[in-house]
Each structure stands twice: as C-alpha cells, then as structure tokens.
Amino acid sequence: MSEFARRFIGPIVTVCGLLIVVVNITIASAAPPVAVAPAASAAAMPVLAPSVVVILNSRDATISLIDENTYKEIGSFPVGKEPHHLMPTPDNKSLIVAAATGNELYFLDPKTGKIQSQVKDIADPYQIGFSPNQKWFIANGLRLDRIDIYGFDGKALKLAKRLPLPKMPSHMTFSADSTLAFITLQGTDEIAAVDLATQTVKWVMPIGKQPAGIYMTPDNKYLLVGVMGSDYVAVVDWRTQKIIKKIKTGDGAHNFRPQGDQRHVFVSNRVAGTINILDLNTLENIGVINVPGGPDCMEVTADGKTMWVTQRWVKQVSVVDIATRKVIKTIPVGRSPHGIYFTNRASEL
Structure with missing residues (x-):
C-alpha cells in the first residue's frame, strides 16, 4: 500500500464522516508527517512490461482484470456502487477507484489490481483529479451538483470547500x-472555471449541449471540450472565454485520451461508435477508428501503438492497433464498462 493510501485511510476516513455535517473541521495536526513521493515526469516514466488491465464495470459494480498479453480475464470482484473513474496516486503506488453512488474510494495495487484499502463516506465521487502541482484534489459530485476541493500538502488531504455548481x-x-480547475456542467450546457486558491467560481460560459470530457492542450493555450449532445469538440480560448473553433467528430463526442506524443489526442464518440484522431498542432480531425457499442474511456500503451477502449453499451473492451486504425481484439467484460487503466501507459500530455 502507498504512503498516500495509508495517510488517506487514517485521519481522512474519520474526518470525512464528520465533514458531512461540520464543514470547517480540520485534520488533527498531531499526526506525524508522512512523505509522499511526487508523480514521475513523463520523461522519467519507465516503459513497463505488459501488465494487468483494470476495467470498471459501472452497472455491475465490479472490476474486471485482464492480462494485457493474453487478453484473458484473470479476475473479477465487486466494488461499491457505480465505479466510474479511476486515477493513480501521486506516488504511483496505488490506483484510486471512485465508486460514485457507493460514496467510497478504493485503493488498488496498480500492478495486480488487488484491493489495498477502502475509504467510506466520500460523497458521490464521480470524477476525481489532482492538480498538476499536486496541491489540490477534486471530487466531482455529479448527483449532488457540487465539487469537493481538498488541499494536499504532500502528506495528507484536507477539505478546503464544498462548492455548489449548477448542474x-x-x-x-x-x-x-x-491556479484554475475547469469543470464541465452537463445539466446547464456550460463549463466553469474554479479559482483553487479562493475556492470560488471565476467564470462560467456556455459551451454546447451536454459537455462531457475536457482536456487542456499541452501548450496550455486551449481547452478541448467534448460536446456529448452534439457531434463536435469545442476549442476554447479559456483566457478570453471564447469558442474559437468547432471540430466536427461524431455524435456523442465524449472523452479524451492523448497518444502520449504531445501531438495527437483521441476523442470517443459514444453515439456514433467511433474514435477520432485530432492533431493538436492544426486542431483538425485527421482520422477515424470504428469502435461500435458506445466507446468511452481509452488507455494507450507506453509505446503509443495500441489503445484499449471501453464500450459502455455492449459489455466489452476493444483493443485497437493505432497505426492501422483497426480493432484487433474484443474482450467481454461486465455491464457498462467505463474507466480503464494499466501501468504500461503513455503520458497523459
């Protein structure tokens, strides 16, 4: 278990239970400091051997473990209710799985998929994320119309604010x-910019029907937003709050995954059953991959050659050869597969 996970399940479990009612309560300062290693930079990340693929089946409330070499299932187990998204801890020694309606987080060994620990009383963690400097951790409460902002000092999390967002x-x-977190608001067709230092909404702007995935370009110049209720990606100059371009993709433009070369990013189109390849230099759609059945989350191997895709509507995962843009393998999993992760992964830039 990582030091981050140990620290989280010590004071945070108790405190979060109280924070549901008393927001201003803080973590006791008497706890001894625990060092947490920072996440490795993209250049320093080792290229790992093929590994265990972790897949979240949101409707079944299970996790499927697939051998990346053989494409065979090597395990499956229950986990909370509606596990949707996941991410590694800053020290890369644990994988956090957010069980939204279960109101809990699970920490897994990212190499084996085995449960390390469990944290209860985390309200509706639909999507989770660390800021690039790792000083902030956010849990988006999709059902509760709010985000929970935590400060992270490298040792422990402390709730800074529960911030209502519509909707x-x-x-x-x-x-x-x-300095800023950008949040898509599916219920109001907007995106919000949240000032992390003050934990306040800096601005809100209309973006298009049912925005979902959002991605910052590596040059920090534009936001890309998947407009799920339509068929395009909105390119936003976030400093002026203006949409400068709409890149036509496919119906249900949903989520993003960079190839890891700082040049290309993939966008899944759930309704169209396709994945588009976007050129980040030209902001153009340069190709399409057919992956029917509601393609959603994607994971890319460290060499940038292979992509794994969860298919929400057909209970399976597809493996894509990126060079030929063809599906080379389909693997049955549980109902409504959503988040996916493996350690042999490309950079998210």
Whole structure:
C-alpha cells in the first residue's frame, strides 16, 4: 500500500464522516508527517512490461482484470456502487477507484489490481483529479451538483470547500500552473472555471449541449471540450472565454485520451461508435477508428501503438492497433464498462 493510501485511510476516513455535517473541521495536526513521493515526469516514466488491465464495470459494480498479453480475464470482484473513474496516486503506488453512488474510494495495487484499502463516506465521487502541482484534489459530485476541493500538502488531504455548481459537474482538467480547475456542467450546457486558491467560481460560459470530457492542450493555450449532445469538440480560448473553433467528430463526442506524443489526442464518440484522431498542432480531425457499442474511456500503451477502449453499451473492451486504425481484439467484460487503466501507459500530455 502507498504512503498516500495509508495517510488517506487514517485521519481522512474519520474526518470525512464528520465533514458531512461540520464543514470547517480540520485534520488533527498531531499526526506525524508522512512523505509522499511526487508523480514521475513523463520523461522519467519507465516503459513497463505488459501488465494487468483494470476495467470498471459501472452497472455491475465490479472490476474486471485482464492480462494485457493474453487478453484473458484473470479476475473479477465487486466494488461499491457505480465505479466510474479511476486515477493513480501521486506516488504511483496505488490506483484510486471512485465508486460514485457507493460514496467510497478504493485503493488498488496498480500492478495486480488487488484491493489495498477502502475509504467510506466520500460523497458521490464521480470524477476525481489532482492538480498538476499536486496541491489540490477534486471530487466531482455529479448527483449532488457540487465539487469537493481538498488541499494536499504532500502528506495528507484536507477539505478546503464544498462548492455548489449548477448542474451535474462531470469531467475536469486544470491549467498548467494549477491556479484554475475547469469543470464541465452537463445539466446547464456550460463549463466553469474554479479559482483553487479562493475556492470560488471565476467564470462560467456556455459551451454546447451536454459537455462531457475536457482536456487542456499541452501548450496550455486551449481547452478541448467534448460536446456529448452534439457531434463536435469545442476549442476554447479559456483566457478570453471564447469558442474559437468547432471540430466536427461524431455524435456523442465524449472523452479524451492523448497518444502520449504531445501531438495527437483521441476523442470517443459514444453515439456514433467511433474514435477520432485530432492533431493538436492544426486542431483538425485527421482520422477515424470504428469502435461500435458506445466507446468511452481509452488507455494507450507506453509505446503509443495500441489503445484499449471501453464500450459502455455492449459489455466489452476493444483493443485497437493505432497505426492501422483497426480493432484487433474484443474482450467481454461486465455491464457498462467505463474507466480503464494499466501501468504500461503513455503520458497523459
């Protein structure tokens, strides 16, 4: 278990139970400091051997474990209710799984998929994320119309504010300097910019019907927003709050995953059953991959050659050869597969 996970399940479990009622309560300062290693930079990340693929089946409330080499299921187990999204801890020694309606987080060993620990009384953690400088951690409460902002000092999390947002805060990304968090609001067709230092909404702007995934370009210049209720990605100059371009993709433009080369990013189109390849230099759609059945979350191997895709509507995961843009393998999993992760992964830039 990582030091981060140990620290989280010590004071945070108790405190979060109280924070549901008493927001201003803080973590006791008497606890001894615990060091947490920072996340490795993209250049320093080792290229790992093929590993266990972790897949969240949101409708079944289970996790499927797939061997990346053989494409065979090597395990499955129950986990909370509606596990949707997941991410590694800053020290890369644990994988956090957010069980939304279960109101809890699970910490897994990212190499084996085995449960390390469980944290209860975390209200509706639909989407989760750390700021680039790792000083902030956010949990989006889609059902509760709010986000919970935690400060992270490298040792422990402390709730800074529960911030109401109208309505259905979904996905998130951050500015490169970690001053702003950008949240898509599916219920009001907007995106919000949240000032992390003051924990206040800096601005809100209309973006299009049912925005979902949101991604900051590597140059920190534009936001890309998947407009799920339509068929395009909105390119936003976030400093002026203006949409400068709409990149036509496919119906149900939903989520993003960079290839890891700082040049290309993939966007899944759930309704169209396709994935588009966007050129980040030209902001153009340069290709399409057919992945029917509600493609959603994507994971890319460290060499940038293979992509795994969850398919929400057909209980399966597809493996795509990126060079040929063809599905080379389909793997049955549980109902409504959503989040996906493996350690042999490309950079998220």
